[in-house]
Amino acid sequence: MSTAAPLPGQIAPGQVPADAATVDAAAAAEWQAQQASQLAARWSDACLAAALFAADPVGTGGVNLRALPGPVRDIWLELLRELLPPEEPYRRVPLHIADGRLLGGLDLAATLHAGRPVAERGLLAEADGGVVLLAMAERVARNTAAHLGAALDNREVMVERDGITARTPARFGVVALDEGANDEEQVPDTLKDRFAVLLDLSDIPYSAALPADQDLDAIRGARARLPHVQLSDDMLEAICGTALALGVGSLRASLFAQRIACAAAALDGRDVVEMDDVSAAARLVLAPRATRIPVPDPPEDQQQPDEPPPEDNQDDDPDSQSPEQDIDKPLEDVVLEAAQAAIPDNLLAMLKMGTLRTRSRSGGKSGASQSGSLRGRPAGTRRGEPGAGARLAVIDTLRAAAPWQRLRRAERLRQGRSITQGGEVLVEVRQDDFRVTRYRQRSETTTIFVVDASGSAALHRLAEAKGAVELLLADCYVRRDRVAMLAFRGPGAELLLPPTRSLVRAKRSLAGLPGGGGTPLAAGIDAAVELADGVQRRGGTPVVVLLTDGRANVSRDGIGGRARATEDALASARAFRTAELKALVVDMSPRPRPDAEQLARAMGAVYLPLPHADAAALSGAVQAVA
Amino acid sequence: MPAAFPFSAIVAQDEMKLAILIAATDQSIGGVLVFGDRGTGKSTAIRALAALLPPMRVVEGCAYNCDPDAPDGALCAACRERRNNGGKLKVRKGQVPVVDLPLGATEDRVIGALDLESALTRGEKRFEPGLLARAHRGFLYIDEANLLEDHLVDALLDVAASGENVVEREGLSVRHPARFVLVGSGNPEEGELRPQLLDRFGLSVEVTTPQDLKTRMQVVRLRDEFERDPDAFIEKHKRKDSKIRRRILKAKAHLDQVEVPDEGLERASQLCMKLGTDGLRGELTLIRAARAFAALEGDESVADKHLMRVAPPALRHRLRRNVLDDAGSTTRVNRAVEELFGA
Numbered sequence: 001m002s003t004a005a006p007l008p009g010q011i012a013p014g015q016v017p018a019d020a021a022t023v024d025a026a027a028a029a030e031w032q033a034q035q036a037s038q039l040a041a042r043w044s045d046a047c048l049a050a051a052l053f054a055a056d057p058v059g060t061g062g063v064n065l066r067a068l069p070g071p072v073r074d075i076w077l078e079l080l081r082e083l084l085p086p087e088e089p090y091r092r093v094p095l096h097i098a099d100g101r102l103l104g105g106l107d108l109a110a111t112l113h114a115g116r117p118v119a120e121r122g123l124l125a126e127a128d129g130g131v132v133l134l135a136m137a138e139r140v141a142r143n144t145a146a147h148l149g150a151a152l153d154n155r156e157v158m159v160e161r162d163g164i165t166a167r168t169p170a171r172f173g174v175v176a177l178d179e180g181a182n183d184e185e186q187v188p189d190t191l192k193d194r195f196a197v198l199l200d201l202s203d204i205p206y207s208a209a210l211p212a213d214q215d216l217d218a219i220r221g222a223r224a225r226l227p228h229v230q231l232s233d234d235m236l237e238a239i240c241g242t243a244l245a246l247g248v249g250s251l252r253a254s255l256f257a258q259r260i261a262c263a264a265a266a267l268d269g270r271d272v273v274e275m276d277d278v279s280a281a282a283r284l285v286l287a288p289r290a291t292r293i294p295v296p297d298p299p300e301d302q303q304q305p306d307e308p309p310p311e312d313n314q315d316d317d318p319d320s321q322s323p324e325q326d327i328d329k330p331l332e333d334v335v336l337e338a339a340q341a342a343i344p345d346n347l348l349a350m351l352k353m354g355t356l357r358t359r360s361r362s363g364g365k366s367g368a369s370q371s372g373s374l375r376g377r378p379a380g381t382r383r384g385e386p387g388a389g390a391r392l393a394v395i396d397t398l399r400a401a402a403p404w405q406r407l408r409r410a411e412r413l414r415q416g417r418s419i420t421q422g423g424e425v426l427v428e429v430r431q432d433d434f435r436v437t438r439y440r441q442r443s444e445t446t447t448i449f450v451v452d453a454s455g456s457a458a459l460h461r462l463a464e465a466k467g468a469v470e471l472l473l474a475d476c477y478v479r480r481d482r483v484a485m486l487a488f489r490g491p492g493a494e495l496l497l498p499p500t501r502s503l504v505r506a507k508r509s510l511a512g513l514p515g516g517g518g519t520p521l522a523a524g525i526d527a528a529v530e531l532a533d534g535v536q537r538r539g540g541t542p543v544v545v546l547l548t549d550g551r552a553n554v555s556r557d558g559i560g561g562r563a564r565a566t567e568d569a570l571a572s573a574r575a576f577r578t579a580e581l582k583a584l585v586v587d588m589s590p591r592p593r594p595d596a597e598q599l600a601r602a603m604g605a606v607y608l609p610l611p612h613a614d615a616a617a618l619s620g621a622v623q624a625v626a
Numbered sequence: 627m628p629a630a631f632p633f634s635a636i637v638a639q640d641e642m643k644l645a646i647l648i649a650a651t652d653q654s655i656g657g658v659l660v661f662g663d664r665g666t667g668k669s670t671a672i673r674a675l676a677a678l679l680p681p682m683r684v685v686e687g688c689a690y691n692c693d694p695d696a697p698d699g700a701l702c703a704a705c706r707e708r709r710n711n712g713g714k715l716k717v718r719k720g721q722v723p724v725v726d727l728p729l730g731a732t733e734d735r736v737i738g739a740l741d742l743e744s745a746l747t748r749g750e751k752r753f754e755p756g757l758l759a760r761a762h763r764g765f766l767y768i769d770e771a772n773l774l775e776d777h778l779v780d781a782l783l784d785v786a787a788s789g790e791n792v793v794e795r796e797g798l799s800v801r802h803p804a805r806f807v808l809v810g811s812g813n814p815e816e817g818e819l820r821p822q823l824l825d826r827f828g829l830s831v832e833v834t835t836p837q838d839l840k841t842r843m844q845v846v847r848l849r850d851e852f853e854r855d856p857d858a859f860i861e862k863h864k865r866k867d868s869k870i871r872r873r874i875l876k877a878k879a880h881l882d883q884v885e886v887p888d889e890g891l892e893r894a895s896q897l898c899m900k901l902g903t904d905g906l907r908g909e910l911t912l913i914r915a916a917r918a919f920a921a922l923e924g925d926e927s928v929a930d931k932h933l934m935r936v937a938p939p940a941l942r943h944r945l946r947r948n949v950l951d952d953a954g955s956t957t958r959v960n961r962a963v964e965e966l967f968g969a
Binding site for chain 2: 059146147150153158159189190193227231233236237239240241243244249250251252253254255258259395399502504
């Protein structure tokens with residue numbers, strides 16, 4: 001994405017932005033000091049978040065800790081560990097944990113030993129009363145995320161598997177280690193929605209990560225005080241009003257903000273929630289979830305996102321516009337300001353440009369990523385050895401062994417061996433009985449539409465592409481297909497629709513598709529290769545459909561000029577060819593020209609002149625190729 | 627089990643609450659699907675249903691919650707045999723089951739399987755009933771219905787359609803009645819629901835987060851109060867909950883007496899034709915839902931106002947998808963209702 005604003009943490013002391021360099025050294029120093037104090041404020045908020053979470057892990061649900069592994073994250077985790085009472089469980093959930101281990105299931109060793117099914121407690125039940133650390137949360141499997149979410153909601157784990165029915169209490173908080181490197185990699189929203197705090201430490205430098213001044217006794221004190229903390233109606237109104245103004249839809253967020261505010265008051269040794277607590281809650285809980293900028297008090301000529309502005313909350317007190325009445329400002333505005341100040345810079349930039357797309361992600365991208373035969377729909381069991389990735393199907397193994405038990409016992413007795421151990425009759429399982437689970441997974445196809453959105457003709461081309469996308473999606477459930485869409489125009493390419501199966505999302509992202517500008521064909525092809533590569537890595541089969549007239553006029557580095565641009569486009573096309581992707585080039589120019597055909601040949605793609613295409617013809621053509 | 631949030635304390639979301647009450651009144655309506663944003667109280671409402679349902683008569687000692695007054699065909703093999711041999715079925719009062727189908731449940735647990743314990747210890751072949759058996763005459767709740775694994779969906783559809791669970795596996799051959807109301811919830815952004823499964827639900831409700839400050843404050847307040855002291859909170863709402871329970875009971879008793887006049891039937895057909903819904907299921911559900919709604923309201927016969935109110939939940943998921951019409955299905959139903967009833 002091209003909208004990334006300079007991140008404060010990435011600027012080393014010597015590097016001053018170009019415009020600042022022209023100003024005198026004093027201004028530069030001031031700028032640096034400002035950056036430093038911002039960083040310090042963010043880090044102290046992060047430490048506060050750790051303390052608040054430690055004070056009420058169950059109530060606040062969890063923390064989404066977005067940071068690459070490194071010393072800063074370690075310092076934060078260490079801090080949290082110190083703040084959590086050592087006697088409480090602190091469990092790490094590895095990425096590829098099996099459902100049985102997570103939720104509990106059949107304990108094979110004990111079952112074989114006892115000769116009757118013995119239940120095993122799952123990790124979530126073991127974590128009851130403590131904290132669960134979820135490693136690499138951005139790649140968590142959809143199932144695991146759903147189980148965690150259900151446990152967070154119900155505060156218990158319900159197991160219905162392997163012949164065992166059990167409910168065990170599981171009250172815990174989650175720390176999700178989100179190592180996502182780009183916008184594409186996100187913790188599933190099902191989980192994020194159930195965490196109070198969304199923390200981003202990815203741009204905090206090591207030098208800013210100073211030790212914090214909280215200790216375990218303070219946390220214990222806060223926990224004892226927490227049940228007595230009161231929240232007045234004014235404060236609640238400030239929280240809910242701020243959430244509305246920032247476009248935070250989920251009511252869980254408001255609920256969490258309220259809990260965080262209570263925890264902050266308790267941590268401070270008070271029984272009544274005050275302004276500071278609510279501001280902290282707004283910064284930690286509401287700001288990272290903002291989907292729009294609240295209406296500024298003095299009307300500026302800022303572009304408004306399409307949602308209706310929340311006027312009704314603000315015209316209660318029209319006098320509050322003059323700056324000297326700062327103290328009389330409605331509480332909500334104060335909180336709103338606090339929240340706004342905490343909205344991350346890059347998010348703010350996107351909000352301002354109105355380019356923030358609904359950041360919902362399908363529940364866990366990595367659903368299909370695990371390798372071949374071990375994933376997918378269980379397709380029965382077969383006789384075989386466990387190990388080497390094959391999972392023992394315990395139940396089926398025992399079932400296979402069950403009918404033989406009498407015979408085997410008799411045989412054992414004949415051989416003079418005992419059939420009991422410690423008073424229990426042994427179940428004799430032999431190698432022949434082993435069954436392993438078979439899985440079957442069809443690799444899903446992801447059709448990537450790469451649309452030339454340049455110039456005036458773009459408008460109807462886009463309409464056709466949109467129609468084709470929707471037609472393909474309409475029956476994609478049956479064929480297990482997903483659809484993605486890239487558009488290129490002006491300086492570069494943009495991902496309009498990440499791979500999805502959801503018609504709802506597709507419609508929403510496609511609704512405001514922009515058109516016009518130059519033709520950066522090279523950038524479009526490059527982006528397609530990148531996206532297709534991502535799809536392949538997750539185990540899918542990409543099919544690229546390029547809709548263009550083949551006439552590039554913007555080169556790879558964003559400079560106009562037909563000759564350079566064409567050269568770049570052909571170079572990109574050759575790179576595309578080496579990636580060996582299935583592709584279709586649809587020539588959308590009114591009269592077919594050699595440009596597009598040449599491009600298709602360079603890409604190793606099927607060429608299809610379609611001057612008067614409609615959505616149905618396009619989707620038919622795509623299905624023929626894929 | 628942790629106490630459930632009381633039904634009467636759920637703020638707003640009137641359509642969802644009505645749909646749940648209708649399904650509780652007339653179980654033949656075929657279930658409720660609640661689709662919508664996160665954090666709107668979908669699961670809360672459905673879990674609250676369990677505490678709300680009036681008790682029912684069941685055969686003592688029957689694993690399938692058999693109805694002692696049912697005809698032979700609707701009994702499980704054991705109960706049928708006992709009754710036909712002149713034995714008397716002992717009756718007890720039981721809770722209407724609301725069974726959770728957790729995501730990731732194995733097929734054995736859902737449809738039932740060989741009872742391992744008796745197989746291992748006594749070498750006996752015995753059937754251990756699964757979740758479908760437990761849900762008989764009650765509700766089967768699937769959270770995140772759109773994420774359910776395909777093979778489970780297939781099994782569910784089959785049983786829901788026939789009202790009978792047939793197990794032929796591991797040398798077992800068992801059939802038992804399994805009539806239940808499917809209740810599903812999910813978020814459409816995480817994936818579409820298979821059309822076949824969609825059609826199985828009688829009513830479909832779309833929920834959105836309330837955008838009104840007062841409502842939102844009230845939700846947060848009530849939820850906080852509940853979490854601080856669940857027991858006291860439930861006690862506080864007990865009277866309101868039992869009022870709703872009485873309303874369901876009355877409506878159930880009253881249901882057969884509610885008349886459906888010919889013009890009501892005609893209206894329903896007109897509406898379905900106008901919307902081009904597939905099959906007759908839509909019409910049937912519309913009439914049934916309107917009748918249950920009339921019973922809940924204490925009215926004698928089905929009138930336009932009932933049809934208008936239940937038309938969106940009964941029909942919105944049955945419209946053929948039109949990719950070129952961007953208007954949501956709710957809008958389309960409302961439009962048709964407006965044109966027809968001239969509201």
